[in-house]
Amino acid sequence: MDYLVAVLLPQLLHGLVFGAALGLLALGLTVIFGLLGVMNFAHGELYMLGAYAGIAVVGATHSFWAALVVAPLAVGAIGAVTELTTLRPLYRREPLYGLILTFGLALVFREGARQIWGGDMRRIVPPFTGSTPLLGMTYPNYRLFLLAASSLLLLAIWLFFTRTRAGILVRAAVQDAEMLDGLGVNVPRVFTLTFAGSAALAALAGLLLAPIFTVYPQMGVEMILLAFIVVILGGMGSMGGSVIAAFVIGLAQSLLTLWMNPQRVAIAIFAIMIVILIVRPRGFFGREGVLE
Amino acid sequence: MWLLLALLPALPFMSKFYLLLAFDALLFGTIAMSLDLLMGYTGLVSFGHAAFFGLGAYASAVLLERGIVSLWACLLGALLVVGLYALVVSFFATARRGIYFALLTLIFAEVVYTFFRYTQTFGGSDGIQGVPSPRLIGDVAIDTPLRNYYLVLVYLGLAYLACRVLVTSHFGRVLVAIRENEDRTRFLGYDVQRYKLAVCMISALLTGLGGALYPGRSAFATPDLMLWTVSGEFIIMVMIGGLGTLAGPVVGGAFFVLLQEKVSSYVDWYFIVIGLVLIFIVLFMPRGLLGVRDLLGGRRWRTTA
Numbered sequence: 329m330d331y332l333v334a335v336l337l338p339q340l341l342h343g344l345v346f347g348a349a350l351g352l353l354a355l356g357l358t359v360i361f362g363l364l365g366v367m368n369f370a371h372g373e374l375y376m377l378g379a380y381a382g383i384a385v386v387g388a389t390h391s392f393w394a395a396l397v398v399a400p401l402a403v404g405a406i407g408a409v410t411e412l413t414t415l416r417p418l419y420r421r422e423p424l425y426g427l428i429l430t431f432g433l434a435l436v437f438r439e440g441a442r443q444i445w446g447g448d449m450r451r452i453v454p455p456f457t458g459s460t461p462l463l464g465m466t467y468p469n470y471r472l473f474l475l476a477a478s479s480l481l482l483l484a485i486w487l488f489f490t491r492t493r494a495g496i497l498v499r500a501a502v503q504d505a506e507m508l509d510g511l512g513v514n515v516p517r518v519f520t521l522t523f524a525g526s527a528a529l530a531a532l533a534g535l536l537l538a539p540i541f542t543v544y545p546q547m548g549v550e551m552i553l554l555a556f557i558v559v560i561l562g563g564m565g566s567m568g569g570s571v572i573a574a575f576v577i578g579l580a581q582s583l584l585t586l587w588m589n590p591q592r593v594a595i596a597i598f599a600i601m602i603v604i605l606i607v608r609p610r611g612f613f614g615r616e617g618v619l620e
Numbered sequence: 621m622w623l624l625l626a627l628l629p630a631l632p633f634m635s636k637f638y639l640l641l642a643f644d645a646l647l648f649g650t651i652a653m654s655l656d657l658l659m660g661y662t663g664l665v666s667f668g669h670a671a672f673f674g675l676g677a678y679a680s681a682v683l684l685e686r687g688i689v690s691l692w693a694c695l696l697g698a699l700l701v702v703g704l705y706a707l708v709v710s711f712f713a714t715a716r717r718g719i720y721f722a723l724l725t726l727i728f729a730e731v732v733y734t735f736f737r738y739t740q741t742f743g744g745s746d747g748i749q750g751v752p753s754p755r756l757i758g759d760v761a762i763d764t765p766l767r768n769y770y771l772v773l774v775y776l777g778l779a780y781l782a783c784r785v786l787v788t789s790h791f792g793r794v795l796v797a798i799r800e801n802e803d804r805t806r807f808l809g810y811d812v813q814r815y816k817l818a819v820c821m822i823s824a825l826l827t828g829l830g831g832a833l834y835p836g837r838s839a840f841a842t843p844d845l846m847l848w849t850v851s852g853e854f855i856i857m858v859m860i861g862g863l864g865t866l867a868g869p870v871v872g873g874a875f876f877v878l879l880q881e882k883v884s885s886y887v888d889w890y891f892i893v894i895g896l897v898l899i900f901i902v903l904f905m906p907r908g909l910l911g912v913r914d915l916l917g918g919r920r921w922r923t924t925a
Binding site: 367423556589599602606 | 848
């Protein structure tokens with residue numbers, strides 16, 4: 329019982345917190361994949377830019393809340409410009425070119441951040457400290473806030489995709505962009521706005537995680553692999569699948585650390601992924617035959 | 621062309637530094653060429669070639685460190701280690717297409733990277749440092765930049781010949797058929813997976829042998845050689861040079877190494893330049909540097925596209 333409260337429960341919560349943030353990151357990735365057929369290698373860098381933009385805003389205004397609004401908007405704008413100038417000309421080409429292009433974008437963003445903010449590890453001070461007693465243990469307030477905020481966001485995104493016209497248009501574009509175009513919808517605009525939204529979500533995940541992780545230019549390189557794993561596990565292009573897979577990976581990662589050292593955990597997660605790719609490449613909820 | 625490369629060290633300004641740079645240019649050119657067998661000819665994008673390269677380098681560095689200084693032993697060691705690993709990866713990865721192939725190779729490579737990064741037997745994150753130079757025969761050590769340069773030049777020549785023979789053979793034609801339409805090739809009665817497995821192995825072994833030459837030049841092997849971004853750089857080299865041309869990726873690899881060196885001696889944000897060059901090439905010249913030659917009229921290089 330002591331073990332349960334002192335060790336297992338906090339670890340379980342850590343997993344949920346991380347899973348929720350990972351869900352925000354993976355959701356943008358999977359929507360872009362569904363729309364453009366491109367695995368966006370620059371997604372990790374948008375996540376990183378979100379954290380740095382947050383640091384910049386916090387530095388200027390001393391308010392974490394202002395950063396929470398401004399940083400995603402700024403990174404979303406960067407995403408929109410990127411989509412318009414570089415991805416749009418590639419619509420009709422093989423997805424391979426998009427993948428390689430985003431790799432180039434990632435290099436530019438990563439090095440740009442290192443030039444502007446330097447290569448040091450940075451931190452954001454959490455907007456509130458202290459902890460709350462919970463089920464016989466105490467848990468940091470900020471992590472609880474992170475869990476609540478991410479979960480609310482995920483819920484909001486779900487409502488957006490199911491209840492609003494804009495969300496339904498995006499889903500229609502994922503299903504069949506040509507048909508949607510034939511129905512008179514400005515599909516390129518849907519693409520651009522969706523890319524901007526996905527960039528903003530990545531930025532939000534970066535900023536929300538910044539107070540518990542460290543911020544450095546390469547932070548996206550490690551996260552993007554995990555996000556890829558989540559997207560595949562959930563099934564490429566499946567949004568619900570991505571969210572569920574994000575929680576599965578978050579929980580698996582934090583529970584496995586109880587029994588293994590971190591590098592073994594990394595290898596274990598990779599091993600899970602390899603098995604999934606071999607046995608059931610469409611993941612939990614992917615459509616059969618998509619790019620198999 | 622070969623004569624020019626062979627005479628290159630005779631140029632007056634070729635200092636040791638430039639010779640080492642030329643070594644890197646040719647080595648990475650060779651690796652990009654072997655990746656082109658997969659990317660350009662078979663249509664499979666491997667995001668895990670850094671692991672083949674790094675494993676080759678480690679195999680050779682471990683042998684050198686333990687006092688086995690014969691170059692041939694190093695090459696044989698690299699063949700065995702890379703071959704075993706590549707067999708596993710290729711077996712599973714070739715059963716999948718497109719993005720799944722890329723991701724499987726990527727994740728397998730990450731497992732290898734993580735293993736070497738955290739295993740103290742192989743030096744952890746420092747890798748294996750300060751290994752002696754390999755010996756060609758008897759006491760002839762490949763210990764000067766000049767000898768290293770000729771070694772890699774010979775390797776490039778042999779690898780190029782092998783690849784050229786391969787892609788012009790019946791085997792190579794089947795690979796192109798797989799790239800163009802895998803299902804149809806299967807219906808024609810070809811065992812597609814066996815062809816893909818074979819070309820994966822060849823590409824991996826050529827890359828691993830290239831890796832085995834690396835510690836002779838640098839005297840080290842580190843886990844950073846296997847990071848997945850290195851695999852990305854190999855892909856960049858192929859793209860810069862031109863997919864499916866063999867000679868193109870050699871040029872692309874050399875161009876990448878020289879660009880990195882030249883730009884980084886002026887500014888320290890050379891990754892921005894490299895990223896922009898890559899974006900520019902994808903957007904405006906998807907056939908790479910050799911594609912420009914075609915535009916200018918000459919079609920000296922054979923392309924399969």
